[in-house]
Amino acid sequence: VADDRPPAVAAVTASDEDTTERLRRAEETLAAIAAYRVDAFVVTSSSGERVLLADPHAAEPYRVLVDRMGEGAATLAPEGLVLYANQRLADTLATPRDAILGAALLDFLEPPAPVGLRTALASVEPWRGDVAVRDARGGSFPAHITLSRLELDGGPAVLSMLLADLRERQRTDAMIAAGQLSERILDTASEAIVVCDATGTVVQANREAVVLCGGVDPTGRAFAAAFDLECDAGGVAALLSGPASRRRLRLRGGDHERSLIVSVAELSGDDAGHGGSVVTLTDVTDLHAANRRLEAHVRRQAAMAELTRHALGGSSLEQLVELARAALDAHLDGVDVRTRGTFAVGLAAAPDALPHDGAALREVRAHDTVLGWLELDPGPGRRLDPDALGFLDGIVSVLCMAAEQRLLHERLYHEAHHDALTGLPNRVLLEDRLQQAIARAQRDGTKVAVLFIDLDRFKYVNDTLGHQAGNDVLVQIGDRLRRYVRGSDTVARVGGDEFVVVHGDLDDPGVAESIAGAVANVLASPITVGGRTVRLRATVGVSTYPGDGLDADALLTKSDNAMYHGKRSGRNTIRVYHQHMSEVAAARMAIEHDFEAALMAGELQLFFQPQVSPLSGAILGLEALTRWRHPIHGWIPPSRFVPMAEEAGLMADLGTWAVGEACRRAKAWLGGPWLQRVSVNVSPAHIARPEFVGAVRSALTTFALAPEHLEIEVTEGILMHDLASVVRPLEALRELGVSIALDDFGLGYASFSVLGSLPLDRLKVDKSLVDTRSGVYASRDSQLAVLLGITTMANALGLRVTIEGVETHEELEMARSVGCDEVQGYLFGGPQPVGNVKKLLEGGPIRPQVAVD
């Protein structure tokens, strides 16, 4: 009948042989006991198995047997009352064992129980069949019951029952199937899979694991011993006992070293903790290499793409080279990356030989121009793999592309912003630079000077020497300007012969004028072009920010105007013009700078004025007087240029030149009957300089002139100096044999008291004291008295006296009457050019004659 066999039971009739066999054996054991065919039992305890010889029909051994049954077991009294049950049955019925004892079996079954079972229970007969057992949740599960008749201790017959939980069998079936499946899976797996127990001993290993161990089954060995993994601190033991992990490890094995990916998964353990682990070892030795190569390739491609992005962006070639170097360095292991050359046009030098064959060198070139090299050095004895070379070539091609593009860009930029002839910035770039300089000045609170320079005689050069020479001149002028200015300054060519200099970071706008003068001066030195020397002059117009304008346009216009005004003044020379400069100041400044040039260019000459005996007119001495013959202005008197030289700090140069020149000339003239000496004027500032005495001695030596033939004239101004600083050099000169004269005595500062403290040989009385027409003196007698007093006093001090500025016979008479030693003045001739001196000396004593005005 249908109620007798629940469908769930039928479903598992094709049971697993092992489970069936177990059940059969349990039944058979019970049957054997019931038939008195056994007389001993095996009892298992914590100390192991032990054989218990006993009468199986005694209740106690039987209970032991029941307790040991793998299945649920019980003894049942008639009507199915439970006399004894093992723990397994209690577990299966999900009921405490105490609650089972004494209960009826049928109470645990889903009604209706099979009729055969009910009958067997009632009559204590054997029975077997499937039943449905209630479970704790109100449902039921299938079970198989075997009833055997058993007589224990000679008492009434009871039933021994085995109750097999068929769910478990289902589960067991599934587990076994799963186990077999997983074993097959394990063996077909390409990874080595190893199961380890909690102690790290291999308890199972699949086929690949055996292969990995060189064909030796690692089962039973310690994992760490079976697999020689290169592990970090903690080693393999820590790997196994640690949490689930996956890492790349090397399996040592000499030449057969393998690269593995080792995954460790923890097996769920009992309550005590770790239950062992499953270790999967994937051999990625070959895969690893291929993967690494692919990954490296991808990374390098990305690096090249990155470099290309930079190349297309605004990065400079230098930046790109650095990026390229860094990329090569980052993506090539163990390779030394070097750059050679400057990666700038025109500065590349051929590289040294490669360090060894394994290295690679690649040119970075833009068209035909090699800018630099990249070098890869894998180290001695090693070679670069093709991937590395490919990467290098890729990087180099990006750099070449960028270099060509940069070069083209730079050339176009340069062409657009520079003058083709001189290479200087053109007006476009000038305005840009000027604007930048203005911005800086505005920020820093400084000034900017704009110098507009026009070459004065450039057209003449062009017309007479040709255009080529003209171009050469412009290039040379451009070079001079560029060399002269600071690196931060801008020199631009803005027209045929027009240049502009922008000089920023000025603190004092007044300095702009001196810079302009210096610049003009730089341009004034001779230029050799086509074998000829030409001398150009420049007119310079100056404007300054912020005084003359606030933007580039205004400043350029103002400086241009200033230059134009300079030109129009028609002086055709170096002119520094400033809009706010007075004409006089500008002219003075120009001449000052001219003077400096003149000193260098030999425009200075010495004139010589005779100093004669008042009685005979014999020429006793010659005073050297410096004259400047300006190429435009003609003769410029010392009264104009000496203050300039003083201001420009050129007095020492002037004095040294004059002493030398005087010595040179004197040597040729001395030896006549009367001429005893040549005197030279030296400024007190020059005398105070430490090199002065040496310069005089050097001049005497150079021209082989005896010291007694040289006289140094110092002005009264010397008394304004610290006496010590001038007395010592003057004494040194006198010790040498050179005589010293005090010039212009009586003009201003003269103090009789200090005359005694100066080492002097001669006093030169200023012409104002002998001038009879000046009206200074109340009478001729008083004038005579003053001159007489001076002469007397000088003689008393051991000084000779020369009276200067003797221009009339009356004045000569006066000089004679006071008994001076020499006179000097137009009555006996003014300063003479060198060419006249010899004739003058040969003419003998001079006859006084009134100068013609």
Add this chain to the structure above:
Amino acid sequence: MNAPALRIDGEPLIPPCGAWRFRLYTAGQSPRSLAALANLHALCHLHLDAGYQIEVVDLLDQPQRAAADQILAIPTLVRLAPAPRRQVVGDLSDVDRVVAALDMRSS
């Protein structure tokens, strides 16, 4: 001798000599153990003319060997070959049941 074993294609159904192997678990000289051994020899002699091997395991001497075949009661006979393994619990006195259980064909 009883009727010869059935043949199919002239081959004997009974496995060749030495193919039958038994292991008998005993508990020293316990009466059922001795009975089992005697019964086994008798059965083999009667039914297995091609030969057999018997290994006797005395669990009094080697109790730890009980675990291998999960022996609960003694005596127990295990048929090792031919496969599959079969177990018979008891002194083998119930001859018909034993012959059926062990598939020892008789005439």
